[in-house]
Each structure stands twice: as C-alpha cells, then as structure tokens.
Amino acid sequence: MAELADQLHLDYQSHDRYDLLDTMPRSFKLFKKGRRKRIKNLMSSDNAWHDAEVFIFDYHYVVGGGNSTRLVRQTAFLLRSQRLHLPELMMQPENIFHKIGDVLGMQDIDFDEFPKFSSNYLLKGPNENWIRQTMHESLLHFFTVEKNWSLEMVGDEVLFYRAGRRLSPGNIHDFFEKGLTICDLLLETYGGEFVDSPGEE
Numbered sequence: 001m002a003e004l005a006d007q008l009h010l011d012y013q014s015h016d017r018y019d020l021l022d023t024m025p026r027s028f029k030l031f032k033k034g035r036r037k038r039i040k041n042l043m044s045s046d047n048a049w050h051d052a053e054v055f056i057f058d059y060h061y062v063v064g065g066g067n068s069t070r071l072v073r074q075t076a077f078l079l080r081s082q083r084l085h086l087p088e089l090m091m092q093p094e095n096i097f098h099k100i101g102d103v104l105g106m107q108d109i110d111f112d113e114f115p116k117f118s119s120n121y122l123l124k125g126p127n128e129n130w131i132r133q134t135m136h137e138s139l140l141h142f143f144t145v146e147k148n149w150s151l152e153m154v155g156d157e158v159l160f161y162r163a164g165r166r167l168s169p170g171n172i173h174d175f176f177e178k179g180l181t182i183c184d185l186l187l188e189t190y191g192g193e194f195v196d197s198p199g200e201e
Helices: 002-007 098-101 115-120 127-133 138-144 171-191
Strands: 010-017 037-046 053-063 070-080 086-094 119-126 150-155 157-161
Touching: 002 010, 002 171, 037 157, 053 171, 086 127, 115 119, 115 138, 127 171, 138 171, 157 171
Parallel strands: none
Antiparallel strands: 010 037, 037 053, 053 070, 070 157, 086 119, 086 150, 150 157
C-alpha cells in the first residue's frame, strides 16, 4: 500500500494519525455502523485537489455477536475543502425495501429527467431544494452510468464508497480518480464560490 500511495502522490500511514473517526460529521451513516471501529491503510494529501484534504482508507468495524460476529472491511474516499458548501445528503443503492418505503411515503428524491438514476439510487436529506441544486445534470449523468455507489456529504466534506466492499490495491487508482471527479462536479454547482444554502419551499 505504501508503494501505491507513492504512485498516487499520497502519504501513507498504516493507522489513522489524524483521528478521523473523532472528527467525522455525525450525519455520516457509514460511521454509525458497528463497534470496535478502526481506520487502517490511510493514504492522504493536502494538495491533491484544489488544496483540499483528501483521504483514502480502509474502515473496519464489527457487527453481530456470539457466533454471528463479523468483521466488515470497507474502503472509503473522504475529501474536505473550504471551496465546497454542501447540503446534508445521503445517496445509496436502492433496494426492494426502499421501493416499498417509497410507496408508503418515505423520502426518496427522484428526478423525472433521469429515471435510471432515480430507479438505481435512494437519495434523501433534510433540504430537498438544496439537494436538487447540488445534484445537477452532470452528477446525475455520472451516477446513471456508475452504479452501486454510496455518497454522503455535508458542509465541506464528501464521503464516497461502495458499501461493504474493500477494494484491492489494483482498483484504488480508479477509485481515487472517481472520487476527485465527483468533487470536480460538485464544485461546478457553485462555480468554485461559496453560496448561501437555498431555503425550503
């Protein structure tokens, strides 16, 4: 992993020297899962994208108990940038239970112009207007093609991952590039400038 980090011009630490778990937004669903949580194989840079902090890491946590105890290993991409001003948002692959919930009135923000995206993903958050502004056409196109990803954001932080999947070293470079592409697309929302959050209708 250290060699891979060098190829990506990232620093490598086997463990989390930044105490990321203590500084994550409380709204990030991924880090509410399980117990005995740890970050390992941390790659980072403070200038990989517009002077932002970028992190790629393996997130480990334990679920279940007794004979059903299971260790989950998960790769994630995290970016922090003061150039971003984002709504609280959770996007994840939509399953049959989400579709039933949609019928029962649970929140799922859909886009009529992008039916494949809306069919593939559950999208929710407290400020629908702001989310619709943020998830503009280019991002919707991206995730119409790119399936089975999870995306969380709030404020100046973006978290991108494939739930329950630890990526092999050979897939990290492509994952890193996808994460940076998402952040470039998010920056398009504001033209690189701060904006006030849109109000509710």
